[in-house]
Amino acid sequence: MKFIDLFSGIGGFRQGFEKIGFECVFSCEVNSKCREVYQKNFGEVPFADISNINPADLAEFDILVAGFPCQPFSICGKKLGFEDTRGTLFFEICKIIKIKQPKVIVLENVKHLIHHDKGNTLKVIIASLEDLGYSVNYKMLNAKDFGIPQHRERIFIIATKGKPFNFSRLTTQLTPQLREFLDETGDFEILDKSEYTLIESPRKQDSGLLFVGYRNKGTWKTGVRPNTEHLSRVHRQPNRIYSVEGVHPTIPSQETSGRFFIYIPEQDMVRKLTLKECYRLMGFPENFKSYPSAGESYKQIGNSVCVPVVEAIAKEILSQNLLSNESNEPPRKIEEYIQLVRLNC
Template identity: 35%
Template sequence: MTTEIQNQADYIKDLRKKLGLGLTEMANLLGMNATGERTIRGWENGEHAPTKAKWNAIKELEDTLKAHYDNAPLKQQSLEQSDFTFIDLFAGIGGIRYPFQQLGGHCVFTSEWDKFAQKTYLTNYGEMPNGDITQIKAKDIPDHDILLGGFPCQAFSQAGLKQGFSDTRGTMFFEIQRILAEKKPKAFLLENVKQLQGHNKGETLKTILSILRGEFEQEIPEDVPMSEEARHALSEKLNYCVGFKVLRAGDFGIPQNRERVFIVGFDRDYYQLDQDIKFSDIFTWPEGSKEPTRVGDILQSPEELQADFEKHQKDRFTISEKLWTGHKKRKAEHQNKGNGFGYSLFSADDEYTNTISARYYKDGSEILINQGEEKRPRKLTPRECANLQGFPKEFDVDAVSQGQIYKQFGNSVCMKVIEAVAFQMTTAMKQAEQSKSSKQPKAVA
């Protein structure tokens, strides 16, 4: 190995660690393909050297990340200015993060494996998320006050196979458990689909809650896939005061019939909470305004739609004649069978839409907007999807393709619900902190 290649190898490895990037994340930032991780590993081992163009891009990487941060519409305040710290697991595009950030929190660690979601996250928050959480040791995650995690829900959802813990995605809960066992944050917020509540006749949720409370005594079967660290962490008992509730977006000012399970917990050891103290003694679930909602409130104006048409020189949202014919045919077939499956059409004056899902990009069938008898219906625009999930108007919806942003919003959370839960959580934490302080023995003068 020549001295030049060795120097380059050392520089690349040191830079990547300094920027807190994994091999995959660095490859994504450099615009490399699926083999990028292996290529960077080769650079760091001195097996080969980057091209001149890639070497220049590597040297500019720190400035590239700084530019992303400087231009990010939702960048956070400094750690010194913050009131608490948190981590954002299975982060998606940051739907759970922003409300906690707005309440004075500082995110010290993010994990999201999907490279397209990483790009949207980077564009909006100015930070590149870490990748696959199963490959990150819990001890390497910074200490934090609150753990946030919208852990993968396909294993429990209606759209999935409802396999639960027998599905690798369902076992992502155990990755959360191992981090809780190692870092012991003061509180956590977990989010999942409503179907988690009834999965396996309620046994799956019961198991999750008992693990979080430190009450679980059984062995997790060996055929349930999880990392060795996660399996080992199950031997360490947690001690959280935990509650859960299904909350609906439509009750929080958003015209969407979206229901999700939220699980909140507070560390009994840290807050010195006796075992007889119930969850309801320290936390009150938000009720929402429950005022009538209207689909028209999230729709873009005709002028905005026209501007999009002129920018792209085409109508990107009205569905094709072929797709519309197929929708009508399938709906008629379902009606003949006596069920209500098929496309759903909504107008501005409707109270709410169906739940937007990750498959929305395929045909838009769950939420089509009526454009009158003379025109075929259309899909929601990306900006309307952001509105339907309660994201702020500053959120950039153009970081990735139209198909990818539809997936991302379908997989995300309703921010307005998170805002309400986050406020109740941080309020409860302050009150618990004050109660804990009052229990401390007074110093002798």
């Protein structure tokens, strides 16, 4: 029941795995500000640069978790395998896997990984893990299916030593409305009515987002077809206003000012989501200690992983008995697994 937390950021993975009873025996994060927050919350300073780890020095562990930055591989016709990942951060993960052979590996990345370098990046990642002796499976998971009112799609790649991880057994939950996660009182940044426009007859999108208006600054003026001025695509992302009767868009990592404004119909009020609410929308505990500067904290939480999604995965690793040596069959190639799923075995 031991895991290591690589590219740990501020510890989203650790929150989820510890909740299920796993013990973290090593963490690694190069950013000093993230390390500071990690230390405040978990009482340990992560190791800095992953490329300086000697895998042989690591304590024994069962699970390796990592939300790593995605970089292209140059494979140039070589055989697809982990040697092709040299010079990338993923190669550093593979080096540890090769020596330590954990029973389960959980990797998280942005949705775009699927299309990154025309699908090549994902292909190399899967082939490398198979090359190291693992069965690999992956799925796009959305935070809104795990009891959080945020539309946040992330790819999760899970590698196991025997039978593959079965994503269809993950426990999902109904999507709550954003309003259930908000504070009723606080020092809110409220927009004056002159600063925004509400659209007529807003409609909830399939994603659960309810676009209701936009801030008056920065709307696109060129190339907008007549009678489409009200559509959300016309309004720059940061200026779109979503209703609390739907879900919140993905909390981004590039923004240092917490860019989204929300509309509360019963108060006819538009205000900015607070930092505390952002942490809540990522499933972090109320007593989580953030970085002293708000700008840095907005960036850190946007870069993190949604805790209830991780928690559901950790629970399923146990319930699918993926840590027991006896249950382990020889690893299967992903094509074989897809075939089995098709045959419903």
